[in-house]
Amino acid sequence: MSKPRHSSDIPTKTAATEIRYQDVGWRCLRAYADEVGISPTQVCPIDLVAWIIQSQPNWKPATWRQYKAAVIFILETFYPCHTEAINLLASTPQSNCRRVGRSTSDKKIKAMPADDLFTILLHLRTSRSQYRLPLSHFLMASTLTGVRPAEWRLAQLLQVKGRPLLLVVNAKHTNGRGLRRVRRLWLDHLPAEYVDIIRGWLSDIRDVRGMRSYKKFTANLSEVLRRTNLTLWPTSERHYTLYSCRHQAAANFKTSYSPAEVAALLGHATDTTAVTHYARRSAGSRTLIASREVALPAPAEEAVALVRPGKVFRPTTNSVGQPDVECGGPTFSP
Numbered sequence: 001m002s003k004p005r006h007s008s009d010i011p012t013k014t015a016a017t018e019i020r021y022q023d024v025g026w027r028c029l030r031a032y033a034d035e036v037g038i039s040p041t042q043v044c045p046i047d048l049v050a051w052i053i054q055s056q057p058n059w060k061p062a063t064w065r066q067y068k069a070a071v072i073f074i075l076e077t078f079y080p081c082h083t084e085a086i087n088l089l090a091s092t093p094q095s096n097c098r099r100v101g102r103s104t105s106d107k108k109i110k111a112m113p114a115d116d117l118f119t120i121l122l123h124l125r126t127s128r129s130q131y132r133l134p135l136s137h138f139l140m141a142s143t144l145t146g147v148r149p150a151e152w153r154l155a156q157l158l159q160v161k162g163r164p165l166l167l168v169v170n171a172k173h174t175n176g177r178g179l180r181r182v183r184r185l186w187l188d189h190l191p192a193e194y195v196d197i198i199r200g201w202l203s204d205i206r207d208v209r210g211m212r213s214y215k216k217f218t219a220n221l222s223e224v225l226r227r228t229n230l231t232l233w234p235t236s237e238r239h240y241t242l243y244s245c246r247h248q249a250a251a252n253f254k255t256s257y258s259p260a261e262v263a264a265l266l267g268h269a270t271d272t273t274a275v276t277h278y279a280r281r282s283a284g285s286r287t288l289i290a291s292r293e294v295a296l297p298a299p300a301e302e303a304v305a306l307v308r309p310g311k312v313f314r315p316t317t318n319s320v321g322q323p324d325v326e327c328g329g330p331t332f333s334p
Contacts, residue, residue, distance in 0.1 A: 018073070025074030028052065028067055045075055045085035053092050061097045068092070107238050110247040112143060114285055116240070117248075123228055131224045137201035138221060139245055144194055144288060145185055145297055146249030146266050149242045153214045157199055163188045164195050166297065170267040179306055183267045185297040194288065194295055218242065251284030256296055260307040264299035270308045 026040075032051045033040045052071055056064055068089060075086045117139060124132040141147070147155060147168050154169040164187040170179065187195050208217045222242055229239040246266075253262045259271035288295040 021070040021073035022077075024066060024070035028071050029074065045079045045082040046088070049075075049085045049089045052089060056092075056094070056096045057098055059097055061094045064094050064097045068094075108241050109238050109244050111251060112139070112240055112244040112248040114288065117143060117288075119232060120225075120228055120240070123232055124224075127224070127228075129224050131220050134201070134204040134217075135221045135224050137197055137204055138242065139225075140194070140288065141198045141201040142242070142245035143248050143252075144190065144198065144295060145187075146246050146253065148246055149218050152201070152205060153211070155202065157187075157195075157202055164190075166198065168267065172267070179264060179267050179269050179303060183264065183303060184300040185265060186300065187297050189298055190295055248284075252296060253284070255284040257299070258304075260304050260309075261299050263307040264303040265297065268307070272309075 029043055029048060030040050032048050033043050035051070036047075048071065052067060059067065072086060072089055075082060075089070079085070120139065121136050124136050129135075138149075138152075142149070142152075145166060145168075147166075148171050151168050151171050156167045158165045158167060166185040166187055168183050168185065170181060170183055187198070205214065205217065208214050225240060225242065229236070233239070250262065250266060253265050257265070263269070263271045
C-alpha cells in the first residue's frame with residue numbers, strides 16, 4: 001500500500017494555470033452579470049454558482065471541468081468567506097453535462113492547419129467535380145483573409161496607388177455588432193501568387209452574385225468539401241467546413257497582430273470577440289501551406305483606431321500586491 005500523501009507532496013497550480021483560471025473565471029462572472037443585467041461588482045457568489053450549475057447541460061464535460069475549476073479559483077481567491085458557494089460548486093458532479101458529439105457544431109473543426117489544407121488541395125486536383133477549382137480557390141483565399149463565406153458575394157479587389165486592396169462588406173454590422181459596414185484589407189504583404197488566387201476566386205463567383213444563386217453555389221462547395229473529408233479521413237468524427245478557414249485565419253492573425261488589429265481584420269467591433277470565439281493563437285501560422293513568405297493581410301489603420309476595448313474587470317491590489325478584497329467581494333479597477 002502506498003503511503004498517504006502529505007499536503008506538501010501534492011502538486012500546486014503553476015503560475016500559468018492560475019492566470020488561465022483567473023481569466024476564465026472572470027469571463028464566467030461577467031457572462032452571468034451580463035445575462036442578469038447587473039454590474040460584475042454586484043454578483044453574489046451563491047447566485048453565480050447556481051447559474052453555473054444550471055448551465056451545465058449546455059457544456060461538454062471538458063468545458064464544465066474548466067469552468068468549474070476556474071470559478072472555484074476565483075471564489076477561493078476573491079470571495080474566501082463564501083464557503084457555501086465554494087463547497088456547492090466543488091461537490092457538483094458533471095453528470096448533467098451535454099453528451100459529446102450531440103451538437104452539429106461539435107463535429108466542425110475550428111481551424112484548417114496548413115498540412116491538412118495542402119492534403120485537401122492535392123485531393124481536389126484528382127476530383128472530377130466541376131467545383132474542384134473554385135473550392136481550392138475559396139479555401140486558400142478564405143484562409144488568407146478570414147472573409148466569411150457569405151461576405152465574398154459583395155467583395156471587391158481593387159488597386160489603390162499600386163497597392164492591392166480587398167473591400168469586404170461586413171456580414172454583421174447591425175446593432176453595433178460589426179466594426180463598420182465595409183472593412184479594408186491591404187494585400188501588398190502577400191506574395192503575388194496569393195493575390196492572384198483571391199482574384200481567381202472572385203472571378204469564379206462573378207456570375208453568381210445573386211443571393212439565391214450564391215447560396216446554392218456555396219452549398220455545392222460545402223458538399224464537395226464534405227465528401228473530401230469522408231474520403232481523406234473516413235474514421236474521423238469531426239470535419240472541416242467552409243467556415244474552418246475563417247477560424248484558421250483568425251489564429252494566423254493572432255501570431256503577428258494586436259487584438260485590435262485582429263478585430264479590424266475580422267470586422268469585429270471589440271478586441272475580445274476573436275479571443276473568445278475563434279481558434280487559438282497556438283493554432284496559427286504566418287505562412288500558407290509550405291511557403292516561407294509572410295502571407296498575412298494588413299488592417300486599415302483607421303479601422304484599428306475604431307475597435308473598442310472589451311470589458312475587462314480586474315481586482316485592484318493593495319500596496320503589497322495582494323487582491324484588495326473583503327468578504328463582500330472584490331473591488332474592480334475601471
